[in-house]
Amino acid sequence: xxxxxxxxxxxxxxxxxxxxxxxxxxxxxxxxxxxxxxxxxxxxxxxxxxxxxxxxxxxxxxxxxxxxxxxxxxxxxxxxxxxxxxxxxxxxxxxxxxxxxxxxxxxxxxxxxxxxxxxxxxxxxxxxxxxxxxxxxxxxxxxxxxxxxxxxxxxxxxxxxxxxxxxxxxxxxxxxxxxxxxxxxxxxxxxxxxxxxxxxxxxxxxxxxxxxxxxxxxxxxxxxxxxxxxxxxxxxxxxxxxxxxxxxxxxxxxxxxxxxxxxxxxxxxxxxxxxxxxxxxxxxxxxxxxxxxxxxxxxxxxxxxxxxxxxxxxxxxxx
Amino acid sequence: xxxxxxxxxxxxxxxxxxxxxxxxxxxxxxxxxxxxxxxxxxxxxxxxxxxxxxxxxxxxxxxxxxxxxxxxxxxxxxxxxxxxxxxxxxxxxxxxxxxxxxxxxxxxxxxxxxxxxxxxxxxxxxxxxxxxxxxxxxxxxxxxxxxxxxxxxxxxxxxxxxxxxxxxxxxxxxxxxxxxxxxxxxxxxxxxxxxxxxxxxxxxxxxxxxxxxxxxxxxxxxxxxxxxxxxxxxxxxxxxxxxxxxxxxxxxxxxxxxxxxxxxxxxxxxxxxxxxxxxxxxxxxxxxxxxxxxxxxxxxxxxxxxxxxxxxxxxxxxxxxxxxxxxxxxxxxxxxxxxxxxxxxxxxxxxxxxxxxx
Numbered sequence: 037x038x039x040x041x042x043x044x045x046x047x048x049x050x051x052x053x054x055x056x057x058x059x060x061x062x063x064x065x066x067x068x069x070x071x072x073x074x075x076x077x078x079x080x081x082x083x084x085x086x087x088x089x090x091x092x093x094x095x096x097x098x099x100x101x102x103x104x105x106x107x108x109x110x111x112x113x114x115x116x117x118x119x120x121x122x123x124x125x126x127x128x129x130x131x132x133x134x135x136x137x138x139x140x141x142x143x144x145x146x147x148x149x150x151x152x153x154x155x156x157x158x159x160x161x162x163x164x165x166x167x168x169x170x171x172x173x174x175x176x177x178x179x180x181x182x183x184x185x186x187x188x189x190x191x192x193x194x195x196x197x198x199x200x201x202x203x204x205x206x207x208x209x210x211x212x213x214x215x216x217x218x219x220x221x222x223x224x225x226x227x228x229x230x231x232x233x234x235x236x237x238x239x240x241x242x243x244x245x246x247x248x249x250x251x252x253x254x255x256x257x258x259x260x261x262x263x264x265x266x267x268x269x270x271x272x273x274x275x276x277x278x279x280x281x282x283x284x285x286x287x288x289x290x291x292x293x294x295x296x297x298x299x300x301x302x303x304x305x306x307x308x309x310x311x312x313x314x315x316x317x318x319x320x321x322x323x324x325x326x327x328x329x330x331x332x333x334x335x336x337x338x339x340x341x342x343x344x345x346x347x348x349x350x351x352x353x354x355x
Numbered sequence: 356x357x358x359x360x361x362x363x364x365x366x367x368x369x370x371x372x373x374x375x376x377x378x379x380x381x382x383x384x385x386x387x388x389x390x391x392x393x394x395x396x397x398x399x400x401x402x403x404x405x406x407x408x409x410x411x412x413x414x415x416x417x418x419x420x421x422x423x424x425x426x427x428x429x430x431x432x433x434x435x436x437x438x439x440x441x442x443x444x445x446x447x448x449x450x451x452x453x454x455x456x457x458x459x460x461x462x463x464x465x466x467x468x469x470x471x472x473x474x475x476x477x478x479x480x481x482x483x484x485x486x487x488x489x490x491x492x493x494x495x496x497x498x499x500x501x502x503x504x505x506x507x508x509x510x511x512x513x514x515x516x517x518x519x520x521x522x523x524x525x526x527x528x529x530x531x532x533x534x535x536x537x538x539x540x541x542x543x544x545x546x547x548x549x550x551x552x553x554x555x556x557x558x559x560x561x562x563x564x565x566x567x568x569x570x571x572x573x574x575x576x577x578x579x580x581x582x583x584x585x586x587x588x589x590x591x592x593x594x595x596x597x598x599x600x601x602x603x604x605x606x607x608x609x610x611x612x613x614x615x616x617x618x619x620x621x622x623x624x625x626x627x628x629x630x631x632x633x634x635x636x637x638x639x640x641x642x643x644x645x646x647x648x649x650x651x652x653x654x655x656x657x658x659x660x661x662x663x664x665x666x667x668x669x670x671x672x673x674x675x676x677x678x679x680x681x682x683x684x685x686x687x688x689x690x691x692x693x694x695x696x697x698x699x700x701x702x703x704x705x706x707x708x709x710x711x712x713x
Contacts, residue, residue: 074497121688131692134437135642139688142639146680147385153675154389270629271505274439278498319513326502333494 039182045299045306046186050194051259053298055080055252057197059276060283060290061204062115062248068208068285069241070221070345072133075122075140076249077273079115083253085148086114088162088264089155091257095167103167104258108193108251111258115250116243118144123242127235130349141273149266161265169193169259193255198291200248205287217241221343224350234350252276282333285343296332300325370693371645375657377696378686382678389674396672400679403667404660410667412541412548416620418659420445422557423612424637425644425651426564427482427605432646433568434601435581440485440500441609442634443507448478448610449617450511453624456530456617457519466533471556471614478610479603481507486602490595496602504630512626519624526625536618551619553611558652560608565648567604577601609634636662642687658683 059076066073073079091107099106122140125131152162169191178188208214219227220237228234253269261268275297282296283289307314307321383393404414424441431438452474459466485499519527536552568574579587580597588594612633617624640658644650661683665676689696 125688125692125695129692129694129698131688131694135687135691138638138642139684139691142684142687143681146677146684150385150389150675150677150681153677158675267629271501274501278501281495281498317513317516319509319516322509323506326505329502330488330494330499333498334488334492 040185041306043182043185045302046183047189048302048306049295049298050187050190051298052301053294054191054194054197054259055255055272056276056279056294056297057201057252057291058193058255059249059252059273060279060294061197061200061287062245062252063277063280064208064283064285064287064290065204065217065241065248066245067280067346068221068343069217069238070224070343070348070350071123071126071238071242072137072347073122073242073245074134074137074277075118075144075273076137076245076252076276077269077271078137078141078144079118079246079249080253080256080273080276081141081144081148081269082118083111083115083250084257084261084268085111085152085162085253085264086250087111087254087257088165088262088268089152091165091167092163095165100167103165104169107165107258108254111254112247112250115246115248115253117246119243119246119249122246123239126349127238127242130351133347133349145266148264152264162263165258165262168262169255191255191259193251193259196251197255201287201291208287218343220350221345224345224348228350228352234352238350249273249276278329281342282329284341297325297329300328370696371643371690373696374686374689374693377689378682378684381685382682385681386674386678391674392672396668396674396678399667399671400661400664402671404664406667407546408544409546409548410663412545412550414660414663415554416549416551417663418655419551419553419557419619420612420616420633421636421640421655421659422652423560423615424609424633425640425655426560426637426648427608427612427634428637428641429644429646429648429651430564430568430608431482431601431605432641433581434577434597435584436486436489436598436601436605437497438482438485438500438602438605438609439497439638440482440503440606440634441612441637442630442632443500443504444478444481444606444609445613445616445631445634446504446507446511447481447613448474448607449613449624450514451477451610452534452614452617453515453527453530454518456534457528459534460531461533463533466531467536467618470530470534470618471536471611474614474617475607475610478613479607482602482604482606482609483599486599489602490598504634508627508630511624515624515626520626521623527623529623530618534618535622536615537622549620551615553615553619556611556615560611561648561652564608568648573600609637612637639683639687643683643690645690657686 059080063073063076087107087110090110091103094103094106118140122136125136126133156162171189172192173189178184216232217237220232220234224234256268257264279290279293279297282293303324386393386396403410405411427441428438452470455470455473481503485496485503488494488499489496515527521528538550538552541550542548568578576592577597579592580594584594640651640654643654661679665679668674669676
């Protein structure tokens with residue numbers, strides 16, 4: 037395997053990883069505040085749908101190169117809309133968080149396809165958007181051999197994702213807001229006694245998770261597909277959830293996990309290039325990312341510790 | 356009137372009924388916004404399901420796998436495990452049954468039972484992998500079952516491709532008649548709806564899960580593990596063994612869903628690019644049924660009826676059938692958050708009381 041191939045592989049991996057990183061960051065914020073978010077899949081679906089629809093209209097209205105950015109923003113906002121349901125049910129009404137997440141997945145899958153059929157006269161897919169994101173090479177850095185091609189010639193959303201990893205890491209671990217958010221997830225009643233507004237913190241975290249997962253879904257629509265149909269998001273939300281747990285609820289860890297998943301996905305494309313690997317039944321190559329994930333979890337990670345109060349609704353009067 | 360409201364505000368079996376009504380209302384409101392006629396839509400749904408014997412039979416056929424996957428998820432939930440992997444266990448169970456059904460030659464009284472048992476064991480084994488990894492290595496079963504779903508999809512395709520593929524067809528050979536569990540005379544009586552014995556096994560499975568979890572020591576232990584693993588350990592229950600056992604049974608139940616879909620409905624297994632969704636729907640059914648066996652039965656009936664009837668809605672009232680997933684999602688939402696129902700009713704009552712004072 038020569039170095040150019042490795043560079044290309046890295047490049048493909050990052051395309052897969054971007055959506056996972058953004059969504060996983062959302063998952064981390066929500067779960068760190070004590071709210072399980074199994075609805076990431078649905079939030080991504082909502083994001084991809086809103087991105088495809090609004091970008092289509094933006095393109096028709098002549099927004100040109102701004103189009104995918106409008107799509108991205110719309111995706112994030114639509115994700116927030118669904119996250120409101122999750123927050124309302126789990127935080128205000130103390131519904132079971134897992135159940136609510138499943139419901140989000142259900143309603144997002146149903147309502148987006150329903151709306152597509154309504155908006156596009158019965159078609160199962162939104163009209164294709166041509167004005168999507170293009171890869172941007174960063175001057176100088178992209179001239180570095182191998183790594184330059186691999187890392188610094190990517191979609192703008194990939195750079196956004198990496199910047200957000202740094203931002204959220206900083207916010208979670210270096211700011212009072214982050215400390216409060218984590219405190220609410222570890223021990224809400226202790227946090228309450230020192231004056232932290234538990235419910236407000238949780239609302240903030242869950243809504244932000246909707247924004248980020250919406251971005252995640254939107255990046256898929258705005259880079260890979262250019263449209264939205266029922267299978268635009270097929271399981272990536274669950275993979276992002278796996279990245280959250282795999283990365284031990286830490287932004288850097290989740291980023292690593294997301295890149296790993298992306299890398300494992302791109303192996304599919306690369307293994308077909310060589311003589312020695314061409315005879316491997318394709319099914320086994322498709323399986324590889326998932327098998328690798330399990331093996332890594334078994335071997336390297338071991339017991340991961342979730343935030344202390346994850347999954348528990350907060351009653352102000354409860355001790 | 357107050358008596359009726361008091362009935363609703365109590366924790367009772369009425370909450371699910373209110374939830375169903377509210378879910379249907381949510382669907383109706385959305386249809387109104389879209390410019391559709393909700394009354395016509397729901398009437399078309401019912402007409403589709405109960406309009407003729409064929410569609411009624413097919414509705415029963417749609418309900419059957421949901422009972423199994425719903426039981427599978429509910430069983431795991433009772434042991435404190437979240438089995439997102441019914442989808443994968445379904446595929447592996449189906450693949451096991453396909454291979455036995457196509458490759459083995461035996462009289463029907465051996466062939467069909469063998470295919471059913473092998474399929475159930477395959478599904479059980481697939482579930483057990485996640486149980487073992489949880490027990491031995493502490494790996495979160497949510498991740499492993501998600502991963503195993505995808506592995507199962509590709510493994511199933513590989514096995515069909517390698518052992519039972521009918522060349523050029525993109526699917527396996529049909530299983531031998533001796534392995535099929537169809538009920539010919541009943542199907543013919545219902546205009547060739549695909550009626551099969553799986554439905555009766557599904558009812559048996561409901562009884563089994565109830566009897567096992569609530570009437571045996573071993574089932575009791577699993578429920579204790581689900582309630583409080585620390586207490587279970589203190590009481591001398593082998594928690595790890597319980598986790599593996601629970602995932603085996605849960606996987607076998609999901610596997611049976613695949614087995615009966617194959618031996619009773621499809622009779623051949625296609626190479627598939629994606630999941631069927633029966634496993635994920637099982638999560639919804641389990642939640643609808645509050646994770647009790649009888650609840651799962653009713654949940655599956657509701658889910659299956661609405662989903663099958665949805666086709667009638669698009670035919671009769673031009674409504675995209677996806678609306679029904681919003682309805683089902685809303686019902687689960689209201690079942691899971693009975694607080695919302697009580698809150699709404701309380702507001703209504705307060706307003707009414709205020710009206711009386713004034």
